[in-house]
Every structure is written in structure tokens, then in C-alpha cells.
Amino acid sequence: MDTDVAVVGLGSVGAMVSWHLARRGVRVVGLEQFGLGHDHGAFTGESRLFRTGYHESPAYVPMLLAAREQWLDLEQRSSRTLFHPTGVLSIGLPGTPQMRNVLESLEQNDLPHEVLDAPALRERYPQHGCLTEEVGVLDRLGGVLRPESAVTETLRQAGDAGAVLLDREEVVEIEPTERGVRLRTTRTTVSARHAVVASGVWSGRLVPRLGTALTIKPLVLTWFAPAAPRDFAPERFPGFIRDLDGVHLFGVPSLDGALVKSGWADNWGSVDAPEQLGRFLSPQELEAVGSDVHRLLPDLPPQPSRHSVHMDVFTPDRRGVVGRVGPGVTVATGFSGHGFKLAPVFGEIAADLATGQRPRYDVEMFDPRRFDA
Template structure:
């Protein structure tokens, strides 16, 4: 063999070795778990962090405030959990999975987060939202009871119904403790290996061909995938959705009663009510003195979420006070406690869940429009699925961000 042929042979061998090395590198890259960031450790972000850490993913969370802070939709002591869903039966499979995951988080941590004392849906039989509730319980075999006006008031004298109104008792519903749930999920994620940077503001998210750079607290971090769960700040992160996404002020109110024993969790299921001047909801007394009766209606747009105006004019409470006087004979008709929060609302009041249009590395979970907290654990599981494979087996087609893409 001449030196020329020997040189050529060695060159061919080197090329072959290099090709094998490249294939091996690509295979290892495919097999390697992605490094994932979660931006915003609130309702959805805390659950995404928990699910990703539980799956053994290298996950880092960024939160501009402290854990379980009150500046977003996770505040207010309590949230209703319901599977008989006014917003549409498409949500029921997600809610059933979410209930299982709530109980799984409780089992892992020993915390009491979900009380299944039932949820009562009230309104005119012909109202489309009540029709959605009935479709939900029938199509998905939810344990329930349908009660007419007289039956409802006999069983639950805390409510006064009008002619033609009915109620549907969702026995699979109840009450969630949101602040405790956020903190519990985040701390469980940390125990499973997640890294949490609280009091750390994300200044930039920059997609690169090989990943995503996050600048936070003046430092640059490299990730394969990014999950953005920014709540009221979602439109600021993704201005392409601003025509369909706005943050709104939420006001919650609590009322005293001379008959408090009628408003304990064992006597008073959580409820949602339509057909009146405004849509309302209620939670039994958890802290022992007051009952939460709130308005689903929002109280104006929030232009700068970090400057949420927390004052409430007395006139702003007129509508909810009238509904309390009309529908709840056992409660005082002016609130003894008021708190202000906010959430991001889409133009169709269904969330944005999935890849940001044009990206395979950045995903958004936002715009839950005031009815998302009950679904937080399953949304965490969906976030994990998206980060690991880009898709999920959960049915979220109706929540695709692409529906608002220009």
C-alpha cells in the first residue's frame, strides 16, 4: 500500500469515526432530558415545577415575588373545585385528572388542600351554562343530584331560588386552598430537585437555534425549553396576544352571619350561580367567622399588573350586595372583608395552553380568565408533557394559542 493510499485509508477511517461520534452525540442528545425553565411560580407554574421535578427533569423556576404571593389569581383563601362545568363539557376530563392529582399532591406532602364537600350549580333550567352542567354530569357520569326550586331550598335554606331555577349538586366538587397549594407544590418540587429563584425578575427570553436564553436578575441562563406561566403578566411577555388578552381586577368579598353553623363545609357546599343581575359564587366558612360570596364579574382592566389598584369603592360592591340580599337570607348584606386580585382574561375566556406560534421551544400557559385554579395540577402535567415531547395526550385543542395567531 502506497503512502498515498495509506493516507487516504486513514482519512476515510477518521471520517467514519467522526460520523459514528456525531450519530452517538445526536442519540445522546435525544435521550438526554431537556433542561427546562418555568417563568412564574404561581397557580400553574408551581404545578408545572412539581410535575417536571417528579419526572426527573432538570427544572429551574423563576418568580419575581415570594412564593404564594397575593398579587395574582392564587390569592383569596379559597377556590371552588367543580367537575360539572358551566364553561363547557370539554373541561370535564381535565378536571377529573386534576382531582386525582390534587389528591396525589396531598398524599405526597401530608397537606390538606382539597375538601370534597360538593359544589352546587344554580340557575334557570334553560340557561346555556346550566345546560353545560347537565351535559357534563350526564356525558361523564359525574356523581350528582338535580334538585328543583323547592327541593333546593328545603335541603339548602341558605339559598333562595326564583321560579324556574334549579340546582345541580356535583358531589365530586368542593373547595381548594390556593395559597397553601402553590407553596406546597413549589416546596415539593424543590424537595424533588427543582431549583427555585424567587424574588428574581425575568428581564428577557431569547430563542436561539440550540435553545433558549433567559436573563434573570442580571444573569444569563441556558435552557432547552421554557414554560411561561406568567398570569397577569402574560401579555407583556407575549405582546402578539395583546389583542385577545388583558389583565382584569378581581374583587372578593366575605359576609358575616347570625347563623354561621349553616355555612360550615359540612352544611354548605361551594356554589356557582347564574341568572341574576351578576354571576356569583360562594365558599363555605373556612376560617370560622365569615362566608365568601363573590362576583364572577371583573372590576376593570389592569394596565400595569405591578401597580394593581387595591382600593374598592363602596359603589363597586352594590351589585354583589344586592345579590347577597336577594339570594342568601342568612347573611348580612354588606361585606366585612374585601380583597383584590387579578387574572389574565382572553377574548373567549378560554386559556392559552401550548407552544407559542412559530416556536417549538417556548410554551405558554396563561389567560385562564378567572376559572383556572381548579385545573392547575393537570396543567402542570400538560406542561411537563409539552417540555418533554412537544405534545400531550390531554385534550387541549380548544385551548391552542394558535387560535389567536395573526
């Protein structure tokens, strides 16, 4: 098979690369090791927060605004809800680096938001059981994405635009040729001018040069059944991120009318290979998560109704890696637990690089060469 660009991995970012390329009229073949929309990727777990008040750095704001437009465009062309405009509430102690970044992102870019001092926060959002000192910033452009629907819808639109999308094709080798690259899968061979490797937690295998910079980390999600579900409906309870006493909690309102979802980050160590991920927590681990969630959200019960274990691949500086890693090969990986919201833009950047165009964003912060010894 012969094409202009081959995309390895049709998850969050690979789907977007295929969508962008196909819509530009570029011949693209996407190769996915599992079924399309499978449940092993970093895009599972029912929801992802979208924020423009960015804890990580205000430098992301131009990309976040462009990503939001692209999500809405994708949704408008579909018959599904991909984005719930719930707003996102950041809660923390005043003056922490995260809260400063949130405010700077919003204020410097004149984005709609509301600052809540401690009494206002307690009055408006009593569900969070806030301490006297904690303050809140409500990011009105924030919301909740539906990742499984978003990935399958992106693939559908990419296919409609002409992308050839092949499932159950694990790419095992990429080698340079005179014209570009040859990709060998478990079943076929694809020749292309360029390959984009968007293979998530599996990326270290195809791009060994990045191996030591990439760490696979488990991330756990829990769902709780509140006694008063209406208090956790989207109109009363926006998506949130809260940092307190070393606990980093994030969550979304009850979208199904019954359960509130919460994540508990940074406490699960790392695994050497995706196959080593344990899919269940022990009763002791569940109790520890439940008791932190109950402490911060006292109206939720101390025991989750269900949980699931996922993974993403992290870099030391928690910035993604998007750039050329060899003749004819661009990589897009390492999104460090916050890449879903930006997937349309990472896809656009990788599509630009694969076709020799200059991205419209400042992409130096994602340059893979920062990890060269």
C-alpha cells in the same frame, strides 16, 4: 446557569410545571419575580372552587377528573388540607346554557350528582333564598381548594424532587440560542433547551404575540359574617355558583367557622397593566356588591366584613392558552378566571410540550395559534 427547562413564574401553573418536570427527572429551574407564595398572584383569596359539572363546557371533564386525582395525590404527600370535598351546587334557571353544560358534564360521564327541582332546592338549601323557578345541581365531586397552601406545597414537593426554585428573579428577556433559549433576569442569566412562560397577568410582556388576545380583569372577593354560622358550615352549605338576573355569584362555605366568602364576577372592567389594579373598593361599590349578595343570600348581612381585589388574565373565548409560541418557548396563560382547579393538568401539558411529548388530552382548544390574525 444551565438547565433543561426554565419555568418563568412560580404561581398556580408554573409551580405545577416544575413539579411535573422534577418528578420525571428533568433538570428544571423555576424563576419567580416575587417571593415564593407571594400575595400578588391569581392564586390568592383563601379558596378556589373545584367543579366537574362544568358551566363552561363538558369538553373539560377528562382534564377535571385527572386534575382532581392530582390534587388528592399532592395532598396525600403533604401534611396539609388542600381540598375540602364539600360538593358544589350550581343554581340557575332551567335550560340556560350554563345549567345545560353542568348537567351534560355530569350525565355523559356518569359522575355522582343530584338534581334538585325548585321545591327541593328551597327546602334543602334555604340559605339561597331561591325564587320559585330556580333549580339546582349538586356536583358531588366538587369542592374547595386552598390555593395559597396548594402553591407553596407544590413548590415544596417540586424542590424535594430536584427542581431549583429561585425567588426575586424577574425574567426580562427570552432570546433564542443554538441550543434553545437564554433567559435574562434582573440578576442572572439562565440557558435552557426550553422555556415555559407561566407568568399570569404579566404574560403579555414576555409573549407580545399574545398581547392583544389577553385582557387583565379585576375580580373581587367579599367575606360576610352570618348571624347563624352553623347554617353556612360545609355540611349544610356546599360551594356554589349562581346566575340570576345578570348577577354571577360564586362562594364557599364558612371554612373558619365564622365567615362566608362570596365573589361577584364580570363587573369590574379591565386594567391595562397589573400595576394599575386598585386594591380597595369604594363604599358605593361595596354597597352594590353587598346588596346583591344579601338579595341572593338573605341570611347574610348587606355589608361585607372584609374584601379583597385580585386579577386574572382573560382571552376572548375564555379558554386558556397552552402551546408553543416560538422555537424553544411554550406558554401557559390566559386561564380566564377558572384555571386554578385545572392547574395540575395545565402544568402536565406544558411539561409534555417542553420535553417533546404528546399530551394525553385533547389540547387543540388551548392552541395559541387561534389568535393569529
